[in-house]
Amino acid sequence: MIKKEIQEKRIRGYFIDATKTLLKGEGLKSISVRNIADRAGYSYATLYNHFNDIKDLIFVCVNxxxxxxxxxxxxxxxxxxxxxxxxxxxxxxxxKYFVQYPGIFDLFFLEKISDITNKQSTVEMIYYLTDRLCSEEWTYCIDEKIVSAGEAETLKAEIRNVIAGLLLFYINRGYPENYQEFINLTQNQINHILDR
Amino acid sequence: MIKKEIQEKRIRGYFIDATKTLLKGEGLKSISVRNIADRAGYSYATLYNHFNDIKDLIFVCVNxxxxxxxxxxxxxxxxxxxxxxxxxxxxxxxxKYFVQYPGIFDLFFLEKISDITNKQSTVEMIYYLTDRLCSEEWTYCIDEKIVSAGEAETLKAEIRNVIAGLLLFYINRGYPENYQEFINLTQNQINHILDR
DNA sequence: TAGGAAGAATTAACACTGTTAATTATATTA
DNA sequence: TAATATAATTAACAGTGTTAATTCTTCCTA
Incomplete structure (x- = not known):
C-alpha cells in the first residue's frame, strides 16, 4: 500500500525534525531517545519501529x-x-556555518558511528564536503590555467584537512581563545595555501 | 603528614594506571568508573575520594x-x-603514535572536557604538542636561514591543523580507507607544506 | 455492521552509565 | 584499650540505549 509508505515517511519525519532541532539548539549532548521521542510526540520505544537505533536516526540528519x-x-x-x-x-x-552550529560539527566529525557498513556513503559525503562545495571553482581555475589539475587535488586535500583541524581545535578545545583570533588564524592559513 | 601524601599519591597512581591501560587497549569507549575501579582493585565510589570526577581522572593521563x-x-x-x-x-x-593508539587520539582531541577552567594548561599542551616537538628543529631552520621566523610560525600552524585533520578523518571516519593510502596522503601533504 | 486479524504504539524491564549519601571498616591518636 | 578521625564500601538515584510483552488502533472480511 502506498498509503502506508506516506505515513511511515511522515512519522520518520517527525523524529528527524525533532532530532535536527535538538542538534541545532542544545547540541549533541542533549540528544537522547526519550528526549527526541518527547519532542516528536511519541513514546521512546516507538523510535525503534522506524529506526534501527539512535545513531541511525542521528546520521539521517547529515543529508x-x-x-x-x-x-x-x-x-x-x-x-x-x-x-x-x-x-x-x-x-x-x-x-561560519559550523561555528554557528557546533552541534552539527560534532555530528559530522566527532560522533562515533555504530554500523560503519551502511553509513559508508554518509562518511564519504562528509569527507568530500569541502571538495564538492568548491569543485566548480576548481575546474574553473584549472580551465583558466590558474592551477594544474594535480596541484588542485593537493590543495583540495590541504584545505579539507586544515579546516577540519582548525574547527576541531576551536570548537572542541576552545583554541584559539576568542573568535577574532580564530578567524585571523583561519584567514592566514587559507591565504598561505591559496596565494602562490 | 608526609606519609599520607605518599599513600594518596600511590592510590591515585593505581587508578591512573588502570585508566591508561584501558585507554591504550580497548579505548575510550571501554572507560567507566566501575571498570577502572575494578582494575585498580577498589570500589567505584573510592574513585571519588581521589578525583573530582571521571573526566578529571581521564585527563590526568594526558601528561x-x-x-x-x-x-x-x-x-x-x-x-x-x-x-x-x-x-x-x-x-x-x-x-604513527596516534594510529597505534586511537584511544589516546580520542582522549587528546575528541573527548569533551567537564570543567574547562582548570584544564586550560592541559588543552594548551595538546594544542601546541606538534609545535613543541619540532621547536628545536624550527629554531635550527631559522638560525640556518632556511625559513624566516614569520614563515615558521605559519608552517607550524599549518602542520598542526593538517595533521589533526588527517588523523581525525582516518581514525574517526575511516578515510582514506586503508593505511597505505592514508600514509601516502599524509606524506604528500607534509611534503607540499615543507618543500618550497 | 461485527468480529477477527494485522499493525503500530506503549509500558515494563534490563543492563548499563556517573554521582552522592549513608554506612561500614580501618587506622591513628590519646 | 577506647575514642576519634579517616578511608572504603554499599545502596540508591537519575540518567542512558535497547528489547520483550502488552495494549491500543486500524483495517479487512464475513
Whole structure:
C-alpha cells in the first residue's frame, strides 16, 4: 500500500525534525531517545519501529544539514568573483556555518558511528564536503590555467584537512581563545595555501 | 603528614594506571568508573575520594601519554638529519603514535572536557604538542636561514591543523580507507607544506 | 455492521552509565 | 584499650540505549 509508505515517511519525519532541532539548539549532548521521542510526540520505544537505533536516526540528519550548509554558502558567496577568490569565500562561509552550529560539527566529525557498513556513503559525503562545495571553482581555475589539475587535488586535500583541524581545535578545545583570533588564524592559513 | 601524601599519591597512581591501560587497549569507549575501579582493585565510589570526577581522572593521563609520545618520537627520529628532514620524521612518528593508539587520539582531541577552567594548561599542551616537538628543529631552520621566523610560525600552524585533520578523518571516519593510502596522503601533504 | 486479524504504539524491564549519601571498616591518636 | 578521625564500601538515584510483552488502533472480511 502506498498509503502506508506516506505515513511511515511522515512519522520518520517527525523524529528527524525533532532530532535536527535538538542538534541545532542544545547540541549533541542533549540528544537522547526519550528526549527526541518527547519532542516528536511519541513514546521512546516507538523510535525503534522506524529506526534501527539512535545513531541511525542521528546520521539521517547529515543529508539535510549538508544541503542546508550548501544553501547557506550559496547565499553568502553569491557576489564573490569566480576562481580563487570564490574558493576563499566558500571556505569562510563553511567555517561560519559550523561555528554557528557546533552541534552539527560534532555530528559530522566527532560522533562515533555504530554500523560503519551502511553509513559508508554518509562518511564519504562528509569527507568530500569541502571538495564538492568548491569543485566548480576548481575546474574553473584549472580551465583558466590558474592551477594544474594535480596541484588542485593537493590543495583540495590541504584545505579539507586544515579546516577540519582548525574547527576541531576551536570548537572542541576552545583554541584559539576568542573568535577574532580564530578567524585571523583561519584567514592566514587559507591565504598561505591559496596565494602562490 | 608526609606519609599520607605518599599513600594518596600511590592510590591515585593505581587508578591512573588502570585508566591508561584501558585507554591504550580497548579505548575510550571501554572507560567507566566501575571498570577502572575494578582494575585498580577498589570500589567505584573510592574513585571519588581521589578525583573530582571521571573526566578529571581521564585527563590526568594526558601528561603521561604526552611524555610517552615524545619519547617514542625521540627514538624513532634519532638518526634523522637536522632541519626540515627531521621535522618530517617527527611528524611521521607523531602520526604513527596516534594510529597505534586511537584511544589516546580520542582522549587528546575528541573527548569533551567537564570543567574547562582548570584544564586550560592541559588543552594548551595538546594544542601546541606538534609545535613543541619540532621547536628545536624550527629554531635550527631559522638560525640556518632556511625559513624566516614569520614563515615558521605559519608552517607550524599549518602542520598542526593538517595533521589533526588527517588523523581525525582516518581514525574517526575511516578515510582514506586503508593505511597505505592514508600514509601516502599524509606524506604528500607534509611534503607540499615543507618543500618550497 | 461485527468480529477477527494485522499493525503500530506503549509500558515494563534490563543492563548499563556517573554521582552522592549513608554506612561500614580501618587506622591513628590519646 | 577506647575514642576519634579517616578511608572504603554499599545502596540508591537519575540518567542512558535497547528489547520483550502488552495494549491500543486500524483495517479487512464475513
Amino acid at each position: 539535510d544539514f549538508q544541503a542546508e550548509c550548501a544553501e547557506f554558502i550559496r547565499n553568502e558567496t553569491a557576489a564573490s568573483p569566480r576562481g580563487i577568490e570564490k574558493i576563499r569565500a566558500i571556505i569562510n562561509a563553511y567555517v | 603521561d601519554f604526552q611524555a610517552e609520545c615524545a619519547e617514542f618520537i625521540r627514538n624513532e627520529t634519532a638518526a634523522s638529519p637536522r632541519g626540515i628532514e627531521k621535522i618530517r620524521a617527527i611528524i611521521n612518528a607523531y602520526v
